[in-house]
Amino acid sequence: MNKVEMTEAIILAKSARNLSWEAIAEGIGMGTVWVTSACLGMNSMPAEPAAKLCALLELSDEVKAALMQYPTKQWQWQVPQDPLIYRLYEIVGVYGETLKEVIQEKFGDGIMSAIDFTMDVAKEENPKGDRVVLTMNGKFLPYKAW
The missing domain is CATH 1.10.260.40 (lambda repressor-like DNA-binding domains)
Known part of the structure; x- marks a missing residue:
């Protein structure tokens, strides 16, 4: 299978x-x-x-x-048409460079791990409309010089 x-x-x-x-x-x-x-x-x-x-x-x-079984993680390079997934791409497209700048300013030159990582989805009730709360928590991995 x-x-x-x-x-x-x-x-x-x-x-x-x-x-x-x-x-x-x-x-x-x-x-x-x-x-x-x-x-x-x-x-x-x-x-x-x-x-x-x-x-x-x-x-x-x-x-x-x-x-x-170990997966082969792959996805299509084109932007998905599903509205929810598209919005996540939009967030990264609009805020990706900003997140990179802020993370590197706080931690130094490196990346956030997607291996040593957790994510949670929560619902926050709000009178103006319920809110989606995405929490991503990844270990900081500094780039090394050798």
């Missing part, structure tokens, strides 16, 4: 049980964003949480094995 087939099986089982990603993550004791990413094929899942997920969703050992 490949990652695409795995994702399809997981989404079908999730839908059949009327579960949210948050409920699945809570059910296996892991973070919502990370579990969702692994189920969509962008991260590998260690054996124990993979077994818990497959038990929760009543999925086969083939799905477990696919969850544990």
Whole structure:
């Protein structure tokens, strides 16, 4: 089973049980964003949480094995048309250079890790309209001279 087939099986089982990603993550004791990413094929899942997920969703050992496979992380270079994903690209397009300047001013020459990294999505109720709160927390990795 490949990652695409795995994702399809997981989404079908999730839908059949009327579960949210948050409920699945809570059910296996892991973070919502990370579990969702692994189920969509962008991260590998260690054996124990993979077994818990497959038990929760009543999925086969083939799905477990696919969850544990190392992914090839790739995406299209063109800007996506989905409005939510497009807006994230827009944020990076408008504020990317600003974030780079501010991060490097505070930390020095380097980058934020996407490996030693966590992300959370929260909902903030607001009288002017509910707000999406994205929290990204990555280790700073300084560039080295040699």
